[in-house]
Amino acid sequence: MTDKIYNAKDIESKWQNRWEETHAFKVDEKAKGEKYYLLEMLPYPSGRIHMGHVRNYTIGDVAARYRMMRGVKVLHPMGWDAFGMPAENAAIQRKVHPADWTYKNIDYMRGQMKRLGFSYDWEREFATCDSSYYKWEQLIFTRMFEKGWVYKKTSQINWCPSCKTVLANEQVSAGCCWRCDSGVEMKSMSQWYFRITDYAEELLIDIDDKLQGWPERVKTMQREWIGKSHGANIDFPIEGSDQKIQIFTTRPDTLFGVTFMSLAWEHPLVKEFAKKNGKEKEVEAFIEKSSKIDHKARLEDTYEKDGVFTGAYCLNPLTGDKVPVYAANFVLMEYGTGAVMAVPGHDQRDFEFAKKYNLPIKIVIQPIDEALDPSTMDGAWEGAGTMINSGEFDGLKNKDGIKAVSEHLKKNKLGGSTVTYRLKDWCLSRQRYWGTPIPIIHCDKCGAVPVPEKELPVELPHDVEFTGVGGSPLSRVASFVDTDCPKCGSAGKRETDTMDTFVESSWYMLRYACPRYDKAPVDPKMMKYWLPIDQYIGGIEHAVGHLIYFRYFTKVMRDLGMHDLDEPCKNLMTQGMVYKDGAKMSKSKGNVVDPDDMIAKYGADTMRLFSLFAAPPEKDLEWNDKGVEGSHRFLLRVWRLVMDHLDIDGETKESPEAARWRNKTVKKVTEDIERFHFNTAIAAVMEYVNYLYGVGVEKIDRLAVETLVLLISPLAPHAAEELWEKLGNGESILGKSWPTFDEAMIASDTLTIVVQVNGKVRERLDIPADMSDEDVKQSALSNERVISFMEGKEPRKVIVIPKKLVNIVL
RNA sequence: GCCGGAGUGGCGGAAUGGCAGACGCAGCAGACUCAAAAUCUGCCGAGGUUUAUCCCUUGUGCCGGUUCGAGUCCGGCCUCCGGCACCA
Secondary structure: OHHHOOOHHHHHHHHHHHHHHOOOOOOOOOOOOOEEEEEEOOOOOOOOOOHHHHHHHHHHHHHHHHHHHOOOEEEOOOOEOOOOHHHHHHHHHHOOOHHHHHHHHHHHHHHHHHHOOOOOOHHHOOEOOOHHHHHHHHHHHHHHHHHOOEEEEEEEEEEEOOOOEEEOHHHEEOOEEOOOOOEOEEEEEEEEEEOHHHHHHHHHHHHHHHOOEOOHHHHHHHHHHHOOEEEEEEEEEEOOOOOEEEEEEOOHHHHHHOOEEEEOOOOHHHHHHHHHOOOHHHHHHHHHHHOOOOHHHHHHOOOOOOEEEEEEEEEOOOOOOEEEEEEEOOOOOOOOOOEEEEOOOOOHHHHHHHHHHOOOOOOOEEOOOOOOOOOOOOOOOOOOOEEOOOHHHOOOEHHHHHHHHHHHHHHOOOEEEEEEOOOOOEEOEEOOOOOOEOOEEEEOOOEEEEOOHHHOOOOOOOOOOOOOOOOOHHHHOHHHHEEEOOOOOOEEEEOOOEEOOOOHHHOHHHHOOOOOOOOOOOOHHHHHHHOOEOEEEEEHHHOOOHHHHHHHHHHHHHHOOOOOOOOOEOEEEEEOOEEEOOEEOOHHHOOOOOHHHHHHHOOHHHHHHHHHHOOOOOOOEEOOHHHHHHHHHHHHHHHHHHHOOOOOOOOOOOOHHHHHHHHHHHHHHHHHHHOOOHHHHHHHHHHHHHHHHHHOHHHOOHHHHHHHHHHHOOOOHHHHHHHHHHOOOOOOHHHOOOOOOOHHHHOOOEEEEEEEEOOEEEEEEEEEOOOOHHHHHHHHHOOHHHHHHHOOOOOOEEEEEOOOEEEEEO
């Protein structure tokens, strides 16, 4: 009987077709039941699905199918994060148009996903490179522009020489480009920025208030990335001028210990001072040298710390002391005010700098049990202590001094408490073709003018030459560039940079609530219905990039009046990476396992089972070909067991033991799926199968077999559907409800109690479940083996844990 | 340097403070077979003692502590992984 053989290929395509024909995963807001929005991070359509995708999407699929079986309305969409560099590189190298390359990849990968049996509502699919999608992104941009939430400025920026485009801070990892790993250079360029720093405080506060369902690890990373620090701004008057230098410090208590001032080389006052004081030559040389320190060298600390005297002096606002102003290469223009008051007695960097340039060291914080002497110190004292040499503040604990000095400054209009964030504005422009065009027209008279809504989308022109050199490809397309100013009608030029692709993924989760809505980016009604995301699943690598951006965009769109949601996602799960032979799968290492090969060899269900069983979702997974075979073997075991029982009638002849096993297994699998412990859920089903084989073929009833099939259906949906049908059930298993369990039936008549003597297990007693604790204690104490281990001693204490254990302490 | 997370058999991994190693992989032995594969059964941390399938000791990175009882809680280290890092 060929029918008895498990033929994954035929079964899987049969059910995939069936699901498609019946629109099995189409979700209808009008149907009954509670809603659940399950989203996995979109893939980039690189050409083929890889094992990381398989794992990510299988985890999501189990969660989705399980809830569907519980009668929950699950919104489970899929689409494509489709703009990006690889498409453009393909165009440069192989003369394929990025659009053709991308849509072809999408078609192939959609097919792969269907062959994996994922329960997506394909009717909601979109690609972010569809102009019907990015049109709305352009609208959001213009609205932000009108509010002043996006702006253009010239500054030092990360530049990837290989990708030939600028990068956001979040796209630089260890000084290298996130995409191609080239060393990132610093360049001064005029770029577009989102004013994300305006939201720094809300992004920070909401981590604690609204992200209870997020992993602590991700939340910590976001807090650090935002990097709030409390301190004070202090104005230092410049000698012989009305100007002031404003500095930021977290240690206003050390203000009396300032002996010099350090400015970043880019600080506007540096050149001014040099000119005024005839120091241009030295300062220019210093700027030239400092500007060459790239991101990587800064991180690795491979450059020498140095500085140059600018010739200027400023005055300590409290003491009136005259202090020299230096430019120093370790001061960052992007943090605080780009200027630092130097306190060598109490800051290690300033200490080293002072030693190198022979600057005075002044002690203003005295530790409790040690007298500091500037002439013998070999490092700064950065710890706590009592303020000295600080005028009216002498004697204060320095912790109190921070507040006291700040208040004093404020009262005298010399500065005051402030907070600073490490988070910087998001540089969004890219000098590439394959991205959303920035909808701005530059006009000589009107400046930067947003494209009016009725003219959106600004579509990417198709006929473009891809050379890989010479700036934005769009800048060479005259028919795109030349246009009229929407405001005054005179000749204008279109912006030719495109948006960072992280912009598309910053709001797609909202669009899925209403993917075809044509009046605005989102339909507030549908948004209110589906959002926030109940469960989001993706890689940990997006902890500070995408996962901050999509929170930011949600808040921006809220403040533009498009909806009223504060946070896009309630629960986040970050899955581990897939490894093989101890290394991340990659073509260059030659350790890639292709999902297509696995489907051809074992079928999708086997691959799904293995990727769920081999490790808990949040941990890294080591691919193991033998393990895959083990998962396949398990599926065959289930298949055979069910096939041997197709004809059993519905009469229940379930023994108490069989009932216990069934209820226990349902309970365990249900609870484990709820908490994403799929590996132990599968282990529980395996145990159940082992039990059923153990009791013998003739003793198994229909209830057991059907329960088994239902339990595996979120995990191995194709095999489950086929077995369900073969068992004579007409409708799809999808319409069938998840099995329930009865706690009372899990309880057994007898229990095994562990008896310990001095904490060591010495005996196991089988007792009736309803035996009293006192009786349990007595039967333990009268047990022969137990007595022999008591060595004739009287127990000092006997601990009885009901239904579990007796510990006799001698 | 700072902040997280982890460390359990040959391997992946299980264990609300209560029998450490579920389940699987690999391995070993056996059954079936002419044989092999598949399948099924048993064993499978280390050491010792018996070799009856009994039993004992020891064992969850290291050192202490709390507890009748610690893989689990607390303190101090070590190692690995991740994040941040001249942030004033």
